[in-house]
Amino acid sequence: MIGLIRVLTTSNEEVLEQHGKLISRLYGVPVISRCIPDQPLGIYNDETEAAAVPKIVELGQSLEAQGCRVLVISCAADPAIRELREKVAVPVIGAGSAASHLALAVGRKVGVMGITDGAPAVMQELLGDRLVTYLQPEEVTNTTDLMTPAGGEKAIAAARRLMEQGVEVIVFACTGFSTIGLADVLRQELNVLVIDAVEAEGLLASALYKQLERERAVV
Amino acid sequence: MIGLIRVLTTSNEEVLEQHGKLISRLYGVPVISRCIPDQPLGIYNDETEAAAVPKIVELGQSLEAQGCRVLVISCAADPAIRELREKVAVPVIGAGSAASHLALAVGRKVGVMGITDGAPAVMQELLGDRLVTYLQPEEVTNTTDLMTPAGGEKAIAAARRLMEQGVEVIVFACTGFSTIGLADVLRQELNVLVIDAVEAEGLLASALYKQLERERAVV
Numbered sequence: 001m002i003g004l005i006r007v008l009t010t011s012n013e014e015v016l017e018q019h020g021k022l023i024s025r026l027y028g029v030p031v032i033s034r035c036i037p038d039q040p041l042g043i044y045n046d047e048t049e050a051a052a053v054p055k056i057v058e059l060g061q062s063l064e065a066q067g068c069r070v071l072v073i074s075c076a077a078d079p080a081i082r083e084l085r086e087k088v089a090v091p092v093i094g095a096g097s098a099a100s101h102l103a104l105a106v107g108r109k110v111g112v113m114g115i116t117d118g119a120p121a122v123m124q125e126l127l128g129d130r131l132v133t134y135l136q137p138e139e140v141t142n143t144t145d146l147m148t149p150a151g152g153e154k155a156i157a158a159a160r161r162l163m164e165q166g167v168e169v170i171v172f173a174c175t176g177f178s179t180i181g182l183a184d185v186l187r188q189e190l191n192v193l194v195i196d197a198v199e200a201e202g203l204l205a206s207a208l209y210k211q212l213e214r215e216r217a218v219v
Numbered sequence: 220m221i222g223l224i225r226v227l228t229t230s231n232e233e234v235l236e237q238h239g240k241l242i243s244r245l246y247g248v249p250v251i252s253r254c255i256p257d258q259p260l261g262i263y264n265d266e267t268e269a270a271a272v273p274k275i276v277e278l279g280q281s282l283e284a285q286g287c288r289v290l291v292i293s294c295a296a297d298p299a300i301r302e303l304r305e306k307v308a309v310p311v312i313g314a315g316s317a318a319s320h321l322a323l324a325v326g327r328k329v330g331v332m333g334i335t336d337g338a339p340a341v342m343q344e345l346l347g348d349r350l351v352t353y354l355q356p357e358e359v360t361n362t363t364d365l366m367t368p369a370g371g372e373k374a375i376a377a378a379r380r381l382m383e384q385g386v387e388v389i390v391f392a393c394t395g396f397s398t399i400g401l402a403d404v405l406r407q408e409l410n411v412l413v414i415d416a417v418e419a420e421g422l423l424a425s426a427l428y429k430q431l432e433r434e435r436a437v438v
Binding site for chain 1: 300304310311312313316317320321323324325326327402403406412413418422423426427430431433
């Protein structure tokens with residue numbers, strides 16, 4: 001089992017399992033999704049990130065104790081990833097670092113798209129001078145804004161602006177883009193490579209999970 | 220189709236297709252394998268690398284012209300990757316950078332194992348201070364040496380030495396290790412995460428190929 005940590009609080013089972021179901025469907029692996037307590041708005045500034053860190057660590061430890069062989073922090077900012085890696089023996093994948101490393105391995109000029117003012121620190125640090133620019137679709141500050149035809153047009157327009165600046169690979173800095181299927185829209189409309197943060201974390205976590213299971217099955 | 224470049228010369232179809240067949244089997248993608256001319260011993264020093272660069276570029280351009288949508292340079296030293304990326308429009312994945320980026324995304328201490336005196340420059344640069352150490356199994360200077368029971372024992376002993384130094388992820392700096400299935404041996408014997416260079420290039424190339432095919436199928 002892969003243990004997936006949602007960095008917000010929800011009692012809505014469908015919301016809770018959005019990322020895990022996508023990963024199960026794409027890569028054929030079992031995923032258990034859990035969310036941190038008492039943060040219905042998730043992480044949106046330094047204080048809420050600091051508050052979330054011990055909760056993510058505790059949740060990760062609990063998922064490991066339940067038998068998860070790989071953990072995923074399903075947020076492009078990779079909150080608490082260092083702290084959690086220190087506390088568990090299993091591999092921990094973060095959406096932000098997974099997406100960034102995939103982009104770096106492709107070796108093309110990268111543009112990052114998100115719904116905040118800038119790319120998460122972890123993505124800026126990893127991408128370095130490969131990062132041509134960061135863009136936020138106009139008037140889009142949450143993923144609900146994108147779930148309308150007008151919102152979709154804004155996202156396509158933002159992707160076009162990235163490509164006009166020489167970007168060859170678009171990386172998402174928001175896991176909410178995965179839920180609404182934005183990657184496939186951009187791939188179809190613009191013939192551009194898109195690295196979706198949930199797809200990226202799932203690709204790496206599932207590869208590790210498969211090798212760990214294969215090993216256990218044989219021994 | 221994924222176009223895979225073998226960085227040695229062979230007229231033996233089985234040898235030529237070793238990496239491509241592994242990738243096809245693991246990830247369910249079509250791979251066409253081609254090799255560079257007039258270098259039966261491959262790349263083993265600066266001169267032979269310099270000689271190979273224009274051949275790799277020409278072969279990559281030819282594979283792109285034949286319709287390959289992703290190219291792979293199937294060698295842990297990533298020879299000619301920069302030069303080829305400048306000459307083609309399709310993504311180019313290298314074994315060394317792919318394996319290194321996967322290891323970095325796992326976020327654990329890395330040990331590299333190969334059959335040369337040191338890790339390829341590209342892997343050293345990318346892994347930076349994540350790289351705890353590099354090891355060459357004793358008395359093993361080519362992969363044929365590993366294909367005996369005694370050779371297998373030497374590889375396991377080398378992996379054990381890496382783990383004694385705190386290594387949590389072993390990365391192969393030799394694509395020949397893939398051909399002999401060494402990764403699964405170490406996973407089973409030592410319960411350690413292993414990033415195999417051919418598996419790594421295949422994971423990334425197949426993910427890109429699938430997204431490009433999906434896009435084309437839909438449009």
